[in-house]
Amino acid sequence: MTNRFVEKLRGFSPLSDADVAxxxxLTSRSRxxxxxxxxxxxGDRPGPVFVMIEGWACRYxxxxxxxxxxxxxxxxxxxxxxxIGLLAEMDHSIQTMTPARVATIERVEMDELMMRRPAIARAMYIAQLIDEGTMRAWITSMGRRTSVERVAHLMCELYLRVRDIALTGETSLTLPLSQVLLADALGMTSVHKTGF
Structure with a gap:
């Protein structure tokens, strides 16, 4: 089975065979x-680093x-x-949206790994920068895009992300998102009329 976490990080920084191993x-311990x-x-104390192996989740x-x-x-x-371990408590929650397989990496293990393996640290930092760029795009959507533009931007973002991890090679995909989840992500009511 493909480890999409490893493949994603390989796309950001060259990883040695030892890095990959x-x-x-670390990600084989999943549930x-x-x-x-x-x-x-x-409000919880920050815990381990969660890695999505299969399935979808959301921050909220x-x-x-x-x-x-x-x-x-x-x-x-x-x-x-x-x-997030730098905070005294979590400032958001993370919930699965589908059945999922999630690996948990203790924070000390992740810190030690990144100290020993600079290529992994570099890839993880790049992944975090991309996440922050995506967050800025969401903030822009909420503040300045119309409802139609928000929906379109989110659909394009999710399609590209799914394509990049090889979950689809098609020009379309099925998203595990309910109308309520979309509304909660886009700042709309679940019956919002977008003009489609």
Whole structure:
């Protein structure tokens, strides 16, 4: 089975066979998680680095009114919160959207790995920079794009991300997103009319 996390990192920085072997060992300790299971909740102490091996998850915050804002979608190959351990508590939650296989890498193991293996550290930092760029695009969408533009931008983003990890080679894909999840990600109501 392809390890999409390793393949993703290889795309950002050349990795030696020893680098790859260490990543494969670390991500081989994975478990199956059911749909709509919180991997970690806002207010919890930061835990391990989660790596999505299979399935999808999302980052989210729940506002005092009870409404939810989805902050990001996570798919196979994505690592969650490399540096969140610097915080005293989580400032968001992570929940699976589909059945998933998730590897957990203890923070100390990840820190030691990145110290020993600079190519892995470089690839992880590049992945984090890309995630931050995606977050800036989401902020731009929420602040300045119309509802139609927001939907279109998100669909294009998700298609390119799925294509880049070889989950599809087609010109279309099926997304595991409900209308409610889309609304929570795009700042709309689930019955919002986009003009389509």
């Amino acid at each position: 260490e990543l494969v060992v 199956v998680i059911k749909t709509r299971h919180d991997l970690i909740r806002e 915050k729940v506002l005092p009114s009870g409404t939810r804002q989805v902050l990001a979608f996570l798919m196979p190959g994505d690592a969650c919160d490399l540096h």
